[in-house]
Amino acid sequence: MNHELLERLAEHLSEVTGFIYPNEVEIHWSILVVVYPYITGLVAGAFILASLVQVFNVKEVQPTYRLALLTALAFLIIAPLPLLLHLGHPFRSYEIFLTPQLKSAMAMFGFVYLWYLMAVLLLELWFEFRKDLVVWSRAAAFPLNWLYRVLSFFSTDISEKAVAFDHKAIKIITLIGIPSAFLLHGYVGFIFGSVKANPWWSSVLMPLVFLMSAIVSGIALVVFLYMVVTPLSGKSVSMACLDKITSYLFYAVIVDFTLEVLDFIHRLYQSEESIKILSRLVTDKLFISLWIIQVLLGMLLPLGILIVVKSLRINEELRRLFYFTAAILIQLGIFATRWNVVIGGQLFSKSFRGLTTYKMEVVGIEGLITSLVLLITPFIILAVLLKLLPAGENENVAAAASS
Amino acid sequence: MIDRRKFLKKAIWFIPAAGLFRHFVKEGHAKPATEGYDPANHLYGMGIDIDKCIGCGRCVEACKTENNVPKEPFFTRTWVERYTIRKDNSVEVENIDSRKGRVGEKSTDADVLRSFFVPKLCNQCDHPPCVQVCPVGATFSTDDGVVLVDSKRCIGCRYCIQACPYGARYLHPETRTADKCTFCYHRIVKGLLPACVEVCPTQARIFGDLKSMASRLVRFKRTKRIHVLKAHLNTEPKVYYGNLDGEVR
Numbered sequence: 001m002n003h004e005l006l007e008r009l010a011e012h013l014s015e016v017t018g019f020i021y022p023n024e025v026e027i028h029w030s031i032l033v034v035v036y037p038y039i040t041g042l043v044a045g046a047f048i049l050a051s052l053v054q055v056f057n058v059k060e061v062q063p064t065y066r067l068a069l070l071t072a073l074a075f076l077i078i079a080p081l082p083l084l085l086h087l088g089h090p091f092r093s094y095e096i097f098l099t100p101q102l103k104s105a106m107a108m109f110g111f112v113y114l115w116y117l118m119a120v121l122l123l124e125l126w127f128e129f130r131k132d133l134v135v136w137s138r139a140a141a142f143p144l145n146w147l148y149r150v151l152s153f154f155s156t157d158i159s160e161k162a163v164a165f166d167h168k169a170i171k172i173i174t175l176i177g178i179p180s181a182f183l184l185h186g187y188v189g190f191i192f193g194s195v196k197a198n199p200w201w202s203s204v205l206m207p208l209v210f211l212m213s214a215i216v217s218g219i220a221l222v223v224f225l226y227m228v229v230t231p232l233s234g235k236s237v238s239m240a241c242l243d244k245i246t247s248y249l250f251y252a253v254i255v256d257f258t259l260e261v262l263d264f265i266h267r268l269y270q271s272e273e274s275i276k277i278l279s280r281l282v283t284d285k286l287f288i289s290l291w292i293i294q295v296l297l298g299m300l301l302p303l304g305i306l307i308v309v310k311s312l313r314i315n316e317e318l319r320r321l322f323y324f325t326a327a328i329l330i331q332l333g334i335f336a337t338r339w340n341v342v343i344g345g346q347l348f349s350k351s352f353r354g355l356t357t358y359k360m361e362v363v364g365i366e367g368l369i370t371s372l373v374l375l376i377t378p379f380i381i382l383a384v385l386l387k388l389l390p391a392g393e394n395e396n397v398a399a400a401a402s403s
Numbered sequence: 404m405i406d407r408r409k410f411l412k413k414a415i416w417f418i419p420a421a422g423l424f425r426h427f428v429k430e431g432h433a434k435p436a437t438e439g440y441d442p443a444n445h446l447y448g449m450g451i452d453i454d455k456c457i458g459c460g461r462c463v464e465a466c467k468t469e470n471n472v473p474k475e476p477f478f479t480r481t482w483v484e485r486y487t488i489r490k491d492n493s494v495e496v497e498n499i500d501s502r503k504g505r506v507g508e509k510s511t512d513a514d515v516l517r518s519f520f521v522p523k524l525c526n527q528c529d530h531p532p533c534v535q536v537c538p539v540g541a542t543f544s545t546d547d548g549v550v551l552v553d554s555k556r557c558i559g560c561r562y563c564i565q566a567c568p569y570g571a572r573y574l575h576p577e578t579r580t581a582d583k584c585t586f587c588y589h590r591i592v593k594g595l596l597p598a599c600v601e602v603c604p605t606q607a608r609i610f611g612d613l614k615s616m617a618s619r620l621v622r623f624k625r626t627k628r629i630h631v632l633k634a635h636l637n638t639e640p641k642v643y644y645g646n647l648d649g650e651v652r
Contacts, residue, residue: 009475023477026574100538196532202515
């Protein structure tokens with residue numbers, strides 16, 4: 001018997017207020033299940049931003065296109081890990097592919113994930129980088145030239161016709177990609193929204209709220225990365241790009257906020273059986289993470305900042321600082337959103353008569369350190385990807401091609 | 404000589420084929436629970452006679468012993484709740500297990516309106532949300548109406564625990580798989596009673612076959628005012644409560 005678990009549960013039990021069912025003392029979906037929708041949200045959001053550039057041909061945002069795609073890939077590679085580590089039997093996870101139970105929302109995870117990774121993201125990246133890979137494979141020294149050759153699947157054709165085909169392919173993949181990205185994250189929302197036993201989760205708005213918050217967090221992440229990566233590679237940040245991309249961010253936050261307020265008012269007005277316990281939940285257990293972090297710091301403050309920046313004439317330096325601050329606050333807010341959904345939904349009893357507590361482990365497999373590692377790893381992967389596939393070096397490629 | 408394209412095209416069929424093969428291999432291993440027992444001829448349910456339960460907790464103890472449920476209070480297949488409703492309409496609910504060791508406590512209050520015990524267990528729903536959400540089909544409904552977990556197939560994702568409106572499931576700390584009441588399936592297919600029913604000194608738990616008009620359960624359903632828990636969720640429970648109080652959730 002796991003003594004650590006028992007000690008933790010005994011501690012939970014001492015913090016229970018009111019009555020909860022005995023099996024509810026253990027919080028089953030831990031911090032790892034908070035990290036999972038947070039990461040997938042970043043993937044979907046970053047990809048949707050990249051798609052906007054493609055579909056609507058927004059010139060100003062072009063500098064972030066490749067960065068957004070690579071960010072999506074770096075996070076998508078890590079996305080299944082928190083779920084895998086959370087399973088009681090990670091080595092049986094292949095069962096989801098071999099004998100999926102088709103009525104289960106969760107059974108679709110593997111298929112949605114693989115579709116998105118293989119059919120959308122990797123394919124789009126390959127067509128986007130194919131010409132550059134061919135050029136780099138000719139210019140680079142051993143062993144990099146071989147790596148590029150393998151990555152380009154030994155294609156060599158960089159004639160105008162071939163490149164035109166690449167562009168056409170990218171357009172088509174993007175058109176399939178946008179609904180796929182919607183599917184990826186809307187589906188994660190459905191996993192929660194369809195649990196009728198849990199009034200905090202059970203809402204038809206859940207997939208939409210997840211989707212909009214995903215777009216918000218993805219755009220904010222790309223803003224953050226663009227402002228960090230560009231100066232590191234010795235270039236200057238394009239203000240036109242930042243202004244445009246933060247306007248998208250602004251509108252996305254407005255829509256997200258509206259949906260969440262709608263959900264809140266709807267619950268309050270309908271005032272169902274669960275309203276009393278949910279009121280206690282949001283005013284007691286979730287007070288800091290919901291009102292202070294999610295709403296005040298993560299939504300109202302960045303909205304205020306963006307309104308100030310858009311309505312006043314502020315110099316570039318200060319504008320950059322404001323954008324950067326808003327992007328970080330929004331990240332914090334969206335993480336809190338995931339926390340409030342996943343953990344919040346387990347802090348009240350389904351008997352609606354009591355509340356329990358979640359005490360996060362620090363070193364355990366479902367603990368703080370694992371979560372931090374999972375959140376940091378995508379940045380390391382992204383750094384490697386950016387080293388191998390320089391995101392904004394179209395000019396260099398052109399130069400190398402002509403030499 | 405087969406070319407690469409043709410080879411890949413052919414090889415791709417192995418992916419679903421391997422899945423199907425596995426499926427049939429698994430089905431092939433399934434054996435009938437007991438010789439001569441046909442699940443299709445039965446449909447099990449349980450009646451709970453609230454007026455008879457004295458809150459002794461022997462059912463909980465018997466269940467834990469019979470089914471290798473951890474003794475700790477955080478894991479259980481069945482439990483008994485004690486309701487105290489006062490004249491000011493306030494309701495106090497306790498798990499009687501948490502009252503262990505509290506001796507000599509007297510109810511002094513004249514302000515108690517009514518008080519009663521409610522045994523709880525898996526409701527063996529006809530329309531079970533836990534079965535719907537299981538991603539690998541490890542949780543399933545049997546033909547005789549019991550919801551079971553195949554602990555060899557369960558991946559421990561705990562979606563079923565979240566989906567159960569009754570808090571009837573837990574993650575077994577040793578097997579790391581979902582666990583719940585099975586109506587003592589290993590006993591009932593042999594014609595025995597579930598352990599909790601067997602030990603109940605007041606016959607507050609009534610087990611029976613809904614397909615047999617002569618069963619005690621069918622008689623119980625005929626003679627009592629019957630309620631099921633959280634009927635609005637449309638889970639269609641097969642645990643029927645006689646004289647259930649409206650405060651019970």
